[in-house]
Amino acid sequence: MLAPLLATSVLSASIVVAQVKTDNEADLDPADWIEREAGIPVTDKLTIEKCGSCHAPDDKGNLSRISWIRATPEGWSQAIKRMVKLNGLSITPQEARDVVKYLGTWHGLSPEEAKPVMYFTERRIQDETIIPNEAVQHGCASCHAFAQPMSSRRSRREWGLLQNMHKALYSQADYQMSQPAEGQPEPEDSSKKPITRGEVALDWLSKEANLHSATWADWRPRIRTPKLAGTWVLSGKLRGQGRFVGEMTIAPAGDDFTTTTTLRSLETGQTMTRSGKGLVYAGYSWRGTSTGSGQPAKPDDMAGTLRETMWFAPDQSSAQGRWYWGEYHEFGVDVTMTRVTGGPVLAAVSPLGVKTGSKGTDLHIYGASLPSDLSTADLDFGGGVTVRKVTVLSPGEAVATIDVSPQAIVGLHDVALNGTVLPKALPVYRSVDYMKVTPETALAHLGGIKYGKGYEQFEATAWSKGPDGKPGTDDDFPIMPVDANWAMKEFPTVTYDNDIKFVGQLDNAGFFTPNVEGPNPERRFSRNNYGEVWIVATAKTLNGKDGKPLSAQAYLVTTVPAYKRWDQPEVSQ
Secondary structure (H helix, E strand, O other): OOOOOOOOOOOOOOOOOOEOOOOOHHHOOHHHOOEOOOOOOOOOHHHHHHHOOOOOEOOOOOEOOHHHEEEOHHHHHHHHHHHHHHHOOOOOHHHHHHHHHHHHHHOOOOHHHHHHHHHHHOOOOOOOOOOOOHHHHHHHOOOOOOOOHHHEEEOHHHHHHHHHHHHHHOHHHHHHHHOEOOOOOOOOOOOOOOOEHHHHHHHHHHHHOEOOOHHHHHHHHHOOOOOOOEEEEEEEEEOOOEEEEEEEEEEEEOOEEEEEEEEEEOOOOOEEEEEEEEEEEOOOEEEEEEEEOOOOOOOOOOOOOEEEEEEEOOOOOEEEEEEEEOOOOOEEEEEEEEEOOOOOEEEEEEOOOEEOOOOOEEEEEEEEOOOOOOOHHHEEOOOOEEEEEEEEEEOOEEEEEEEEOOOOOOEEEEEEEOOEEEEEEEEEEOOOOEEEEEOOEEEEEOOOOOOOOEOEEOEEEEEEOOOOOOOOOOOOEEEEEOOEEEEEEEOOOOOOOOHHHOOEEEOOOOEEEEOOOOOOOOOHHHOOOOEEEEEEEEEEEEEOOOOOEEEEEEEEEEEOOOOOOOOOHHHOO
16 A cells, blocks of 8 residues: 655665665565665755754755655645654644645656646545556555555655555555455466565556656756736636636735636626635645635535645646535536636637537637637637627627537537637537436535535536447537436335435435434434435436436435544544
8 A cells, every 4th residue: 555655654764875676675675775766855954954853864965765755745744744743843834834845846746747646636536547457456545546656756665665654554554465466477486475466566656656757857947936927717617506717816925826716607697706825836736725705605605715726737828626625525616727818718618519400509708808809700610610690798708609510520629719729618419318417426424413514416417429329438528517307216235225214315406415423213223324325317308319308317325424534544643
């Protein structure tokens, strides 16, 4: 179980200068391996002062352990917490922030390394697709997301020491890693032990998550103080509340930034303002908070305080990420931003989904610096879509009246304004073929008496089978949200199941509120209010080919609260 529980641990740290795999490495404890990889020197005085008494320096400026690890800001923050709890580190909150900012920048990840695992820091719940094989899955991702180890880079020796730390702290980790690896041949010599999951994981991570990657070597000399001040056009989506457009103004505040954001709902037209602050690690990795101007009236109210995690492109022209909040981080706005530099910027179009053969559809185009003399010749929506008229309402909004040919190419069309392109922004469909409910699998937590509830918001979306005409293939695409009626249906697991009576309430907008925690005397065996149900959406106006309303369902597990919470069980006492 390889997690980026970074830096010095309960294991000894020796002064090292590099590492290669020696002939007898397999017979040695990783603490006894010889380091031959070059370390990354630590140059920050505060980091040396706070860490150097335990992490011994060498004549090249390396600090033991630290110089052979790179990690995200969250990883280094986690390491400092462990040093405080387990090793007696004395450090003030401001000093800790400064050390994390240095290490998260100069001993961090390259943009290319960080982007595939941003979902981890964005607190997204999703199926992981980056796990390379079954042995690594069981060895590293049985107890936590695989994105956790992949949020760091280490020398081979450091990956070995991390395995040691897991074995020392978690008995289950020792068992998991010592099991024979899946997919490996049996040893020809019956006296030899089979290759273990831990060995496979160590070899894979040493190669694919190595300390000195090509992308890090490319990025390190390019790290610079981010110049983000100015106006950014923003588009976002919140499940159950639809899409938003707006602007964020970023202003410098010392080494950090302040923000003012204006958002407009494309569903209701409501506008809202937010103010916040943020900082950037490694020249691209934004962490911030912002607060709305009103008092939240419901759990997923946009007026609440949001934590912002965003990945800025290396050229600092665009950004993407998630702004999340909620007791379990279950609510979050998917955000894309583009810097305003004087030329036209495209952010979104509305409504989503135009049908082949339709005529006279008014398509609203949102962005910034839209030219007042915008003409039909300036806009291009791809094959089969003809622009008949354009009206510019403001520099941030225009309306294009379009016709869609019956032979128009089905799929996600680009929206282009001369040389400015908003990719895959306009779904063109021939028919609504089926419907999906998202999330397809969901988790809610009981609460409300002593513990916080963990809510869930469901959404119904219409889908096209795509050009190949086959459902469930890679060319399928979403068309538009669907107005639906919502209901719960029993998911039978035992003969006396009656979960829909106890797990909670589902409103007419697909918002699920779990029941309270605790034993329920009205339930058989006084069980808690946990359970499993189907969440069923039935379209109000869309019918399938059989003439009946389209329907879809999702699976929901309502479970007990997280009675204890910690980011590191070994130091939370």
